[in-house]
Amino acid sequence: MVDPVQRTRPRVVIAGAGFGGLQVARGLASSPVDITLVDRHNYHCFQPLLYQVATAVLSPADIAWPVRHILSRQDNVTMLMAQVEGVDRAARTLLTDQGAIPYDFLVLATGATHSYFGHDDWAPFAPGLKDIEDATQLRREILVAFERAEATQDEATRRKLLTFVIIGGGPTGVELAGAVAEVARHSLTPDFKHIDPRTARILLIEAGERLLPVFPPKLSAYTHRRLEAMGVEVLTGRPVVACSGDHVELAGGERIMSSTKIWAAGVRASAAGQWLGAETDRAGRCRVDADLAVAGAPEIFVVGDTAALPPELGPVPGIAPAAKQMGDHVAAVIAARVGGRPAPGRFRYRHAGDLATIGRNAAVVKLGRLELTGFLGWAFWGVVHVYFLVGARNRFAVAMNWLWNYLTRQRAARLITGKPSNPGAPQGPSEV
Amino acid sequence: MVDPVQRTRPRVVIAGAGFGGLQVARGLASSPVDITLVDRHNYHCFQPLLYQVATAVLSPADIAWPVRHILSRQDNVTMLMAQVEGVDRAARTLLTDQGAIPYDFLVLATGATHSYFGHDDWAPFAPGLKDIEDATQLRREILVAFERAEATQDEATRRKLLTFVIIGGGPTGVELAGAVAEVARHSLTPDFKHIDPRTARILLIEAGERLLPVFPPKLSAYTHRRLEAMGVEVLTGRPVVACSGDHVELAGGERIMSSTKIWAAGVRASAAGQWLGAETDRAGRCRVDADLAVAGAPEIFVVGDTAALPPELGPVPGIAPAAKQMGDHVAAVIAARVGGRPAPGRFRYRHAGDLATIGRNAAVVKLGRLELTGFLGWAFWGVVHVYFLVGARNRFAVAMNWLWNYLTRQRAARLITGKPSNPGAPQGPSEV
Structure with missing residues (x-):
């Protein structure tokens, strides 16, 4: 069990340090809770600029930042680098390769991966x-x-x-x-x-x-x-x-x-729905209620690309501002419940706009x-x-x-590093 | 065979784009030769600052630069990313995983790796x-x-x-x-x-x-x-x-x-001596004559950490300035021979000094x-x-x-990337 401190305050466990998960942690900065933020990486990655790393303009360190450091001034957060493996709803623990983490509130913000549509x-x-x-x-x-x-x-x-x-x-x-x-x-x-x-x-x-x-x-x-x-x-x-x-x-x-x-x-949601044994939609996203909690489990929330919102909330795109707004909402719900105040009800998405760069x-x-x-x-x-x-x-x-x-017109990060992993790709010399 | 151009000028093949190999290529910029520079990476790495990448101050792209780009204005150089596998002295070809490359002059500048002294x-x-x-x-x-x-x-x-x-x-x-x-x-x-x-x-x-x-x-x-x-x-x-x-x-x-x-x-020389079937010293370095050519093979030179100089030249440390000076010398020897001029004789090392940083x-x-x-x-x-x-x-x-x-006092590149390869090291979560 990864629970080094004797806790008396409600334990909030957040899986995923992307835009959604980070926003939940930040939104609870002044709440009397103990937060554990779990991610398999030690960094928060600014995904919208990933393509510039892939095309050698930026270095990884330009768009990624240690989660620990982002939250270092927030006393109620512990960061744990671990791979999530499941949820034990009966025992109220998040299961990871570094041990089980008990929660009173659980937020799954584990994002999405590629979908090949059955291929x-x-x-x-x-x-x-x-x-x-x-x-x-x-x-x-x-x-x-x-x-x-x-x-x-x-x-x-x-x-x-x-x-x-x-x-x-x-x-x-x-x-x-x-x-x-x-x-x-x-x-x-x-x-x-x-x-x-x-x-x-x-x-x-x-x-x-x-x-x-x-x-x-x-x-x-x-x-x-x-x-x-x-x-x-x-x-x-x-x-x-x-x-x-x-x-x-x-x-x-x-x-x-x-x-x-x-x-x-295309993208496919992370396994959050399976971990919970909850209903998922066609893209594998976990269905949630209008307050972003899972049906029948008011202590479990799902935010970001891995959440399927009820249709009456309208379409919510898989972009950073949407994940952040969901994170804000869940933080507000948890803070209200912990403080004994009436919780905000349904999530409302405000679409600021769309951007795409061509060159x-x-x-x-x-x-x-x-x-x-x-x-x-x-x-x-x-x-x-x-x-x-x-x-x-x-x-x-x-x-x-x-x-x-x-x-x-030069690109600063034109480095061929790592080992070939794609069997179809042109192979560089193997490392010795 | 990797030899796409019909060549009539002497072919200089350089293995290794470190300080020594790069200097040979540069030194022959105005000579009527066709140079092929082979390295298993596409970049020249500034090794003296590697420890700052290891300790998260710098990103790889800050200290590495595509070899192709460094030499892009030098018309007589072709760069090939390939792993050297040996030398066929009879056929006068450098053997690589991308094919054999014929040479008239060969320069081995393949550096050194770690030595565990038999362990x-x-x-x-x-x-x-x-x-x-x-x-x-x-x-x-x-x-x-x-x-x-x-x-x-x-x-x-x-x-x-x-x-x-x-x-x-x-x-x-x-x-x-x-x-x-x-x-x-x-x-x-x-x-x-x-x-x-x-x-x-x-x-x-x-x-x-x-x-x-x-x-x-x-x-x-x-x-x-x-x-x-x-x-x-x-x-x-x-x-x-x-x-x-x-x-x-x-x-x-x-x-x-x-x-x-x-x-x-400790370091151990690359396999240059073995590729050539030449005599090596205790550290595995290939013995060369005072002009840096291999005994009995005036068309083959060895420079940098993988060369063992004759004792009468005095001690030459395994540092960048020494490799560069050897590169300059070999370029001058080749240029003189190609131009029909008397070649400079013995290599003379000029020690500028020693530097080490503590913190x-x-x-x-x-x-x-x-x-x-x-x-x-x-x-x-x-x-x-x-x-x-x-x-x-x-x-x-x-x-x-x-x-x-x-x-x-912050470090910008505090990213945990790659997969664990050291069985004794603390393991991060495995990537999925």
Whole structure:
């Protein structure tokens, strides 16, 4: 049992130190509770900028920050690095690989992972982008593909190595396609002698009718045009029907030979619903009541990407502001119950807007009736993302890296590290 | 065969893009040769600052830079990421996992790795620090030890987790001991609730009679005192006789329980001598003639940590300036031979001086008759290291990280990444 202190105050256990879990902990800063925050990493990762780690603009440390340090001034929080393995509802403990942790209130904020829509066998060939390890691995694959293309004598192999397929036309897919295009067309160009990185094919494949479906059609069309101007081939209405180590196949039979495929098409909730034995929706998210508690278990809450809200609350997107608002709500409910005050009732989501960046001087922003594109949208996107980063040091480091990238078109973190894990990816030399 | 271009000019193949290999390539910039530079990584790593990656001050990208980019303006160089596997002297090819590369001149600059002096079974328990992967792995082990100490209930386990043993009292051992002490006593202190990181024991163990044997005894004594003032227990004249997952044993029988051991006691040359079937010295270094060519093979040169120079050239230390000077010499020899000019004869090493840093405001510098310690030595050390970094971006990033660390005592790169590989080290949660 991980319970080193004799506790007399209600014990709040939070699983997951993403946007949602962290917000619950912060919201209970002045409540008379003892909080244990559990995460399998020692850091909080700013997921919206992960694609910039994958494309070598930023270093992992620029967008990740030790959870311990974020909460070091909050006396009622203990941080535990551990992997969650389940929940024992009868014993009221969270089960982890570091022992069981007793709770009076439990908050599951364990997020989401990639979903391959029943094709989990594609996962090794088309990795997704959900955490720091994914990002450095993807960076490895993209950079190794250019290295191998430079070394090969075989034209067909070279074409395959220089074809990058991004599957999924949501914000992550758009951001990755734009960033890979910039890597190929600008950052790497002067450095290769036998290949011209500008000849790389970058394809963005979307099953639906248009990119960025949450945005107005006008902004989707703008995004489509801008990506094409950057040299990205955009294919919409084309579901992927097969994926292997060296190709993807589209509905209709077209086969695209490619060594590097990236999955940005869908997410699946973490196992929170299974741990609880609670009802889940089609995406595996755990159903909760309007106050974000699990039916029949008012002491258990689920927030963020792993929560399925009742339909009467309206659609809540899987974005950071939504997770934070859920975190705020749950903190308020717990604080009220602990203080013997009437708890706030139903959660109400306030949608601030949608942002997605495409590339240099190009982004789309939709805030209420305000729509921005081009340089203005891009500058707005940048300021918002720097603002929401945790800590002055990270804001400064990211801003400096962006400034340097903008002025030189160079990417500071072009390092091939780690070991190849994707059997379909171009292999670098093994480490000895 | 990796030889995509029809060559008519002499082919120079360089194995290793460290200080020595890079300098050979640069020195031949204006020679009519075709150079292939082979390295298993895509980057040149500034090894003198690796310990700062291991202790979370710097990110890997701050001290590593793509080799391709460093040499992008030099038209006569092709870079190949490949693992060297041997040399076929009869066929005049360098054998790699990406194919055989024909050469007219071959330069082996493949450096050194850790030496456990016949105790290779200690390697998994006491990892060394030679490349970026070592550094992030060591960072993982140090940070996980504090995480596990915070979570455990068992006092003996906690003591073992909070005991860090650095083996070897040369510059790397001194730098690591000082940096780990600063991590424990300053950077982490406010962030833990159940342990006081300041109670961590940091031991620096040296088999010889004093630390930093290449420095004058007065500076060794200063280093000893400064480390003790920082809370490091310094044990000299105490060889390690056993090492396992949870302890080290010293000559005389003393056993120190410790989860995290770091090896900084010795290096062994790369396999260059074996690849060539040439004579090697006790440290495995390949014997070369006074012009750095291998006996009987005037077209093959060995530079840097993997070369054993003839005794009449005097002692040459295993430091960056020595490798660079050897690289300059070999480039001059090759250029002269290609140009039909008389080649410079014997290599002559010019020793500029020795530097080692201990911690905040403390370093030792010995340049000819000039000796510096304290803040002056430390400032000098910092300026020299920033100056020798490759690229304005890295100089700026390192200087900013140091300034931030100096002002806040925080460390920006406190990330636990990768998977545990050391069976003796404290284990973090496994990735799923």
